[in-house]
Amino acid sequence: MTRPFNFSAGPATIPLAVLNKAGAEIADWRGTGMGVMEMSHRGASFGEILNTTLATVREVLAVPAEFEILFMQGGGLAQNAIVPMNLCGGAHPKVDVAVTGSWSQKSYAEAKRYADVQMAFDGKPHQFHTVAPVADWQLRADATYVHLCSNETIHGVEFQSLPDLKALGIDAPLVIDCSSHIASRAVEWDKVGVAFAGAQKNLGPAGVTMVFVRSELLNQAMAICPSAFNYQLVSNNTSMYNTPPTYSIYMIGLVFEWLQSQGGIAGIEAQNIAKSTRLYDAIDRSSLYRNEVDPAFRSRMNVPFLLADEALNERFLAEAKAANLLSLKGHKSVGGMRASIYNAMPLSGVEALVDFMQDFERRQ
Numbered sequence: 486m487t488r489p490f491n492f493s494a495g496p497a498t499i500p501l502a503v504l505n506k507a508g509a510e511i512a513d514w515r516g517t518g519m520g521v522m523e524m525s526h527r528g529a530s531f532g533e534i535l536n537t538t539l540a541t542v543r544e545v546l547a548v549p550a551e552f553e554i555l556f557m558q559g560g561g562l563a564q565n566a567i568v569p570m571n572l573c574g575g576a577h578p579k580v581d582v583a584v585t586g587s588w589s590q591k592s593y594a595e596a597k598r599y600a601d602v603q604m605a606f607d608g609k610p611h612q613f614h615t616v617a618p619v620a621d622w623q624l625r626a627d628a629t630y631v632h633l634c635s636n637e638t639i640h641g642v643e644f645q646s647l648p649d650l651k652a653l654g655i656d657a658p659l660v661i662d663c664s665s666h667i668a669s670r671a672v673e674w675d676k677v678g679v680a681f682a683g684a685q686k687n688l689g690p691a692g693v694t695m696v697f698v699r700s701e702l703l704n705q706a707m708a709i710c711p712s713a714f715n716y717q718l719v720s721n722n723t724s725m726y727n728t729p730p731t732y733s734i735y736m737i738g739l740v741f742e743w744l745q746s747q748g749g750i751a752g753i754e755a756q757n758i759a760k761s762t763r764l765y766d767a768i769d770r771s772s773l774y775r776n777e778v779d780p781a782f783r784s785r786m787n788v789p790f791l792l793a794d795e796a797l798n799e800r801f802l803a804e805a806k807a808a809n810l811l812s813l814k815g816h817k818s819v820g821g822m823r824a825s826i827y828n829a830m831p832l833s834g835v836e837a838l839v840d841f842m843q844d845f846e847r848r849q
């Protein structure tokens with residue numbers, strides 16, 4: 486059977502080479518007689534897996550030495566609470582959140598449990614199709630931190646560059662939820678205080694969350710912060726304060742080795758530009774399909790598109806499935822379609838989708 490192309494927004498397609506390697510090692514990792522799932526996290530073999538994974542991630546993502554790299558649990562949504570609990574230990578914490586789509590909307594609501602929260606930008610009146618220039622955001626000079634979602638998975642809105650808070654006279658760390666575009670492009674680490682990402686889009690299986698945190702931010706937790714979610718404790722214990730999601734971490738290691746084989750971040754970013762350009766060009770040239778996001782903020786990872794006649798949606802999806810193109814249904818809050826074209830989606834998958842879309846349009 487030909488493997489279909491899976492456009493799911495997450496959990497999402499994983500490179501076949503990675504799945505095959507994991508499959509070959511599933512019952513016996515390098516002659517140990519144990520699969521990775523069966524090993525003690527305190528043993529030498531898992532220690533090697535963890536250390537190699539950390540080193541590979543640091544190298545591929547060019548993570549500067551002043552950042553700690555943590556593997557945590559709870560996903561992106563848990564970080565919406567874990568971040569304020571770790572950064573808001575001082576008196577009268579203030580958090581400014583740019584709401585550019587559903588995920589930052591959730592971050593905004595959750596942070597309110599811990600801090601005085603202000604909406605720095607509200608994308609809702611713009612149907613989350615664009616983002617105002619950062620100079621026009623409502624930002625407080627004494628904010629504890631500023632939060633944004635650097636790629637909105639549902640609305641398909643991506644920051645092509647991050648705001649430079651220092652240049653705006655704001656001395657607060659920038660927190661980014663980069664769950665759905667981590668490792669798809671270079672990270673502007675100099676502008677970031679904390680970055681977090683659930684793994685299930687670009688990094689591997691669900692169940693592990695990567696957190697990159699500047700060391701200087703490790704000691705600002707609120708007293709109520711649970712120990713297992715305290716960045717300082719997790720960091721002091723090399724992500725093994727509690728039992729980490731060992732298999733997911735191993736898979737991340739394999740995915741980053743695969744990224745090296747793709748030419749690292751520069752190589753994968755070039756592929757992502759080529760894939761997303763191909764799809765947006767096809768949408769823009771068509772009279773059946775449209776994407777409503779401001780071109781300056783169009784996501785390279787998540788491409789939502791609507792059909793001019795919504796009555797065709799069900800047929801589009803059924804025929805796409807029959808053509809081996811899976812999981813194209815858009816999120817219910819925006820409707821239409823969404824093609825998630827993460828790192829592991831090959832250009833041939835995007836070409837197959839474009840060919841199908843053009844053929845479907847011709848037949849209407």
Ligand SMILES: Cc1ncc(COP(=O)(O)O)c(C=O)c1O
Pocket residue numbers: 495559560561562563588634636637638639662663664665683
């Ligand atoms: C940008 C973003 N943030 C957060 C989440 C929530 O992640 P989780 O379900 O792992 O908590 C998602 C999930 O799709 C997401 O796309």
